[in-house]
Amino acid sequence: MSERVSRYIKQQGMVSDGDEILLAVSGGPDSVCMLYIMHKLSCEMGFSLRLAHLNHSLRGEESERDAAYVAELAAALGVPLCQQKVSVKAYQAEHHLSTEEAAREMRYAFLCRTAAEYGSAAVAVGHTTDDNIETVMLHLVRGSGTRGLQGLRPVLNRTVAGEGCLRVIRPLLGLSRAETQNYCCEAGLSPVQDVTNQSTDLLRNRIRLEVLPMLRGINPAFEETILRTAFIAGEEMALLDEVTSQMKAELVIRQDNVLMIEKIEMQRLHPALKRNLLRQMLEELLGGLKDIEARHIESIIQTLDKPAGRRIDLPYKLVFQVDYEHYLLGWEIDELCPYPPFQGEYRLGVGTETILDGWTVKTEVLPSPVGLDLSESTLVAYLDMDKAGSDLAVRTRTEGDQFQPLGMEEAKSLKEFMIDNKIPRSWRARVPLLFSGAEILWLVGYRIGQSAKVDENTRRVLRVEFKLQN
Template sequence: GFAPSAPLGTSQDKSVKLGINVIRPILLLTREETAAYCRQHDLNPRTDTSNLSLSPFRNRIRLRLLPLLKEYNPEIVEALVRTARIAQDDMAFLESDAAKAWEKVARKEQNNIVFEKKKFLALPLALQRELLLKGIETLVGTLKDIELVHIEEVIDAMRKPAGRVIILPDSLEFVIEYERFVLGKDPAALSPFPQLRGEFKLNVPGTTKLPGWVVTVTVVPPDVLKRDVADYKAYLDFEKTGKDLTVRSRQPGDRFHPMGMTEPKKLNQFMVDSKIPHLWRERIPVVCSPEQIVWVVGYRIDERVKVMPETKQLLELKFRRV
């Protein structure tokens, strides 16, 4: 897997799972120095024969490549140790900055990580990569399946138009929205709209129980309109809607005449223009009469059913999440 600390080697002092601190006091000593110490003090060290096998890649580097490099530079090991120490210092600085940035741009919601888009994109690329890795590790507990190509694919997609979804290992998705990025296994769960499958007839007037919703429809006098408005409440001209109303999610080819606009447009285009997150669009309830869509719940009613001065009765529709 990919991690920015991969080239740094093993740390002398590292906290591992279960809150245990592992200290390696002789990590920076060479094999020759350790062997000389054992001879001086009549110690008989144990030899792990697996370290002599050439099958593991790390063993081939240690047993074959390093001796060859020493022929060109006898101090190659010391040079590599110095490089690792410098890189560890740099990584400690990066991790400190990343922890501060995390508090400002990231939050966990329902097993998803949400990044504030504008603030995230203002960060240096190194911090962006570090935060992405921190987010993945927070959700799945490991980075073993994550490669550099995955992180770079996400970075490249961040400035592309909203709606893109990047599929990552461990069933993770990275979703580009208008104002935020969402990383998780079920980003759609962050939608304020419960999943609505099928088409349901509304009791007009009356109460209708739907998956995730309770819908109340009431016939009220026109003066009520002046007193009460809300995102999940709408007032329509009852004479124009009639009693035969249904609710469903959007369908291919849906058209809609948003109130205040001069002409109808495709419902999908209305959702794009309204910057409704891509993963929300299949969940938004759509109230329909036999003739047309009358209300895209939470957003806009249809121009053709709006309340006019001559309206005699209002149809009050209220959606409540349950």
């Protein structure tokens, strides 16, 4: 088994000569097996060890027993040990987490701090193929998407909120749980047993104790099938991540707490690249993907073709918002209003270009409505020239403005229309309005008015284009 672990470590590039590896040892069979194998290999492969044990204080005397047992192992092998005792229950209540989530967060925070304090190159955890299979099934049940099929990775960089980045290695990922237990038995070791592993209150335990045995009855080679699927998914996701990272570096711009990408660039991407790019953007902002589910990504995807101003609220008060020319993801997005501020009223000539504060407005008359590209841009409008007239002006909203949007039989308050169309409050005073006399012909970027729509009787078309100045 030591030779198998040695080959796996070398194959995955887990350890370099001279590294210190921090071993996360709970006292159970998997971590004890890892400790003894890694202790043997440390001399052969030229790395050193340090042990880490976190007492979660969840099982009273059993938790104290586990901590004492790990201390005995460290002393027997002459390996330095870092221990800490915490209250998972208190942390759980403060952060409104499940016991399992709270314990995991506190454990990885402890490991990250300890690795940073002693300069450890990586933290080794004792996950086995059984853990990998259970993780894949857990991800499928929770709906984590294709990415969840890859299960546990041999090596990963894990971002720990408030602590930094932690390099995690899994040297036993090629061994089964039965093999680690046999190793301990044959070596005369007596690892501790966590009785909570037999409780079906936890979803992972229910999968291990109830679901997997049933699936083995259907397909005796079920484990091999899952592991093969996880391996293929991992290889494909690694390639997708590499390609996406290159694209992200080229396309995504960060401004304070907001990530921006041009709409036209995003719309050109394959759906798989869109999803992965959004995932990487979320991960950059949050430092991880905790509480981000496939449904959040899909809700953003379904919003990409919505008009400017549409927004989605995400976990941790993140917001995704559609702009005229960009998609925005982050916090305090309203402060990045795309509309330049301007005041006063501007007269527009027909067949001319007019410079406003931050805008260039071009008007031209087309001799026929045939062949109009109505999907050209949200900043281009086509109106019936004879209905619109030549008395054109641009201003922003004023109190009491009324607007009859295209397709509606009656006018409504402009304020009500802006609210219904989810135009952010901070944007509304900047949205240009195209007028003819007292009639709103176009709420720029959103909707033209009913009064000047192009129909079967239209002879001449007035094309109006707003361009943002650089």
